[in-house]
Amino acid sequence: MFKFFxxxxxxxxxxxxxxxxxLPLILISVIACTLSFSSPLTWxxxxxxxxxxxxxxxxxxxxxxxxxxxxxxxxxxxxDGQNRKGGILQVNTPSLNGSNDSIIKTKIIRRYxxxxxxxxxxxxxxxxxxxxxxxxxxxSRHEDPDYVPRGPIYRNANAFHRSYxxxxxxxxxxxxxxxxxxxxxxxxxxxxxxxxxxxxHEIEKGSLFVTEDPEEALVYFLPFSVVMMVQYLYxxxxxxxxxxxxxxxxxxxxxxxxxPFWNRSLGADHFMLSCHDWGPHTTSYVPTLFNNSxxxxxxxxxxxxxxxxxxxxxxxxxLRSGEITGLLGGPSPSKRPxxxxxxxxxxGHIRYLLLEQWKDKxxxxxxxxxxxxxVSYETMLKTSRFCLCPSGYEVASPRVVExxxxxxxxxxxxxxxxxxxSDVLDWKKFSVQVEVxxxxxxxxxxxxxxxxxxxxMHRRVKQVQRHFVVNASPKRFDFFHMMFHSxxxxxxxxxxxx
Numbered sequence: 001m002f003k004f005f006x007x008x009x010x011x012x013x014x015x016x017x018x019x020x021x022x023l024p025l026i027l028i029s030v031i032a033c034t035l036s037f038s039s040p041l042t043w044x045x046x047x048x049x050x051x052x053x054x055x056x057x058x059x060x061x062x063x064x065x066x067x068x069x070x071x072x073x074x075x076x077x078x079x080d081g082q083n084r085k086g087g088i089l090q091v092n093t094p095s096l097n098g099s100n101d102s103i104i105k106t107k108i109i110r111r112y113x114x115x116x117x118x119x120x121x122x123x124x125x126x127x128x129x130x131x132x133x134x135x136x137x138x139x140s141r142h143e144d145p146d147y148v149p150r151g152p153i154y155r156n157a158n159a160f161h162r163s164y165x166x167x168x169x170x171x172x173x174x175x176x177x178x179x180x181x182x183x184x185x186x187x188x189x190x191x192x193x194x195x196x197x198x199x200x201h202e203i204e205k206g207s208l209f210v211t212e213d214p215e216e217a218l219v220y221f222l223p224f225s226v227v228m229m230v231q232y233l234y235x236x237x238x239x240x241x242x243x244x245x246x247x248x249x250x251x252x253x254x255x256x257x258x259x260p261f262w263n264r265s266l267g268a269d270h271f272m273l274s275c276h277d278w279g280p281h282t283t284s285y286v287p288t289l290f291n292n293s294x295x296x297x298x299x300x301x302x303x304x305x306x307x308x309x310x311x312x313x314x315x316x317x318x319l320r321s322g323e324i325t326g327l328l329g330g331p332s333p334s335k336r337p338x339x340x341x342x343x344x345x346x347x348g349h350i351r352y353l354l355l356e357q358w359k360d361k362x363x364x365x366x367x368x369x370x371x372x373x374x375v376s377y378e379t380m381l382k383t384s385r386f387c388l389c390p391s392g393y394e395v396a397s398p399r400v401v402e403x404x405x406x407x408x409x410x411x412x413x414x415x416x417x418x419x420x421x422s423d424v425l426d427w428k429k430f431s432v433q434v435e436v437x438x439x440x441x442x443x444x445x446x447x448x449x450x451x452x453x454x455x456x457m458h459r460r461v462k463q464v465q466r467h468f469v470v471n472a473s474p475k476r477f478d479f480f481h482m483m484f485h486s487x488x489x490x491x492x493x494x495x496x497x498x
Contacts, residue, residue: 132162174217196275245285330382341384347392381406430460
């Protein structure tokens, strides 16, 4: 019996000695194999050339826009939730010897969600625009077959052009399908509210920046028309319009329940548009719409909550026939004998002051509440050097674009108005801005502008005109594209996360 236990002890001791000798050798082999697979040089070579840093959490992880990037950090252990879309996939790969007892190496592949890839494209665009903004040239450094922005009408021609080109590459709009005509997916095209209707109809066509895949969209369009809601829901003479605001509130509730995008960003990547005076107040029925969303408004009044950092000023254009035929162009400066012109009814205190001080007071500053019979409004625009554009009850006025179309220098008279495209255009270079308290000095202010300065401003008005033209079929750099560019700039200011 003693011999049996002695033999068994000897046997076990020998096996233990063997294990203790072989174990360090195995560990050394595993470490060497791991290092050969996870060399930093190899990792960099596998990364996409088009890689970006997107957040503090992934500060040192390049994001491959092709869809995935290898991450060889073996200390990460994905949870069940991460193994799904937008998470981390764990894959086992055998060693090169191919044997059955080969060493298994874990390779972790990060799959980025579509939102993260969208944000990566935006980050790349931001960097390109920032780089272009370093050059304050009056002429863009980028080639373009259609138009190269140049001159002092732009705050930075090079940065604007770079931004525009980036927009053309990646900007995508998704239009919510919810809502029925006539109050949704519809709008007026032949009235003072025509820009609201024309933009809605152009977006609904689906040919300009519109995508059917909401996952790849940068912005989401809320296709309701305040003008049409006023027509169908407002009771004439009523002192309130809760029905309109409640309809907007119900619509936001519907799309937030049917889709994840509103709740994901709290509306920050959504936009609506309205040229009706009630547009701004209508959005106040949904606080997140008022405070977070991109509101494209004709009534761009900072005293009523318009925020230029996130909201867009929409030009008010009165297209009586729905077309711009015959509206563009005018005589040369030498054939414009009238110094300043205005015709319009008494709407608001600014027009009251203008009419009180200038109506029938001066042949060079011709101000009317009603034009005399036989006098053409368009002819007066085209034979005047300066066109007065006072605010009415609200800040926006169609006279601003009417002046640009007629090649007449617009004279802006308002409180709190943010002119369209102010983030791109320097309005002081092609318009005159008069404070309300200086209405009595209008003639003196305009007469102080030298002939050479006036001629420069006239040339700039002709140049800037293209950005306000409502073409039957949209063309690059026209009204439609510039409105989308303004929305694009606001989206660049926001970073959305899952």
